[in-house]
Amino acid sequence: MWQLLQFPLCPFSRKVRLVMAEKGVPAELVRENPWERRDEFVDLNPAGETPVLVETERNIVLIGSQPIAEYFEETVEKTPMIHGDAAQRAEIRRLTEWFDEKLFREVVEPLMVERMRKRLVSKESPDTRVLRDAMRVGNNHLDYLDYLLDHRRWLAGAALSLADFTAAAHLSVIDYLGAVDWRGHKQTKDWYSVMKSRPAFRPLLGERMEVIVPPQHYDKVDF
Amino acid sequence: MWQLLQFPLCPFSRKVRLVMAEKGVPAELVRENPWERRDEFVDLNPAGETPVLVETERNIVLIGSQPIAEYFEETVEKTPMIHGDAAQRAEIRRLTEWFDEKLFREVVEPLMVERMRKRLVSKESPDTRVLRDAMRVGNNHLDYLDYLLDHRRWLAGAALSLADFTAAAHLSVIDYLGAVDWRGHKQTKDWYSVMKSRPAFRPLLGERMEVIVPPQHYDKVDF
The missing domain is CATH 3.40.30.10 (Glutaredoxin)
Structure with missing residues (x-):
């Protein structure tokens, strides 16, 4: 095990x-x-x-x-996530890396520091300027997701892939921290609603951290 | 092509x-x-x-x-670089990511900014504190390479892998910028000397940037 x-x-x-x-x-x-x-x-x-x-x-x-x-x-053969021909697989890996590096460094990490670590560990107040900047850049990232979903059924192409699960994992963290403004991002919101409704996602959404409470909409498939 | x-x-x-x-x-x-x-x-x-x-x-x-x-x-089958069983492949990918993310962010990127970009693009003087910190952390990274090479023939195990080429690529950039102090790192120096002697490495070592001149030892296999 x-x-x-x-x-x-x-x-x-x-x-x-x-x-x-x-x-x-x-x-x-x-x-x-x-x-x-x-x-x-x-x-x-x-x-x-x-x-x-x-x-x-x-x-x-x-x-x-x-x-x-x-x-x-x-x-494990079940639910292939890096699929298609070699060029398609490169595109899945490119976007996965985009979320794991760019979205993480520019948005998720600073929000985790300001809204979680400072509260849980160092007991400092968040830096509102850092928060504001991260949320502004986060909004640009949502624009990019909207753009991808305007052109493709899923983020990396015609089929659900590791890029979708990776983006959803990052977004779920900042959504828990109340740092996603979904207004004006209908494509991404619809896509995220589908991701949230997958059985694999439910345990994550049901879990609660000590001290930090997510917003009302956090675990709702319709939000 | x-x-x-x-x-x-x-x-x-x-x-x-x-x-x-x-x-x-x-x-x-x-x-x-x-x-x-x-x-x-x-x-x-x-x-x-x-x-x-x-x-x-x-x-x-x-x-x-x-x-x-x-x-x-x-x-392409020639020169497999992510080889072995699935666990061994995970170790090759872990170390490759270590160099691409950790070594890059902590050492290579700040040195590129201070020693190259400021000189070539913004025409500022380098920040000596940033330089000193990056070189100190770079020395810790070399210690980690020494440690790996004390226990393994190549960085990720018994065979040459993508981890070796990735580490060598990063080290070659900071070595060009004169920011590697090889003293006290015999294991890594010997390993890098072998990497440098590979035909694939020679064109890289022969190339020169405008304005920025590498140290004497940069392209020598014995250094």
């Missing part, structure tokens, strides 16, 4: 949980607060970041959301 | 050049200065970053070093 060392509002942990649930691979969830830099955790992953996936029986340790996603794509 | 839109001191462009050369895929190099944000270039890649690989005959556009590396791994 896989043990997933993860943090509830870590978008990369959420991405792996979605991939594993979609592929029907069970995992025991183990809560890890990355900022504590627990010795045993840093020994497993020198980057000190979630997610880490462990299977003690076969002595396997998998680190990082993309290596883990590729691992299950290679080993 | 592939056209590679690339920048000589971009580590991601170098990674793709190494992968293509090792796999025996010819490419025409097209110089792109990403900071100019040329309209046609941003139309190809909305992130505005090198490398972008184009084949007009088949209307293929591939974006980003990792999607491109995976593309050639899937389509």
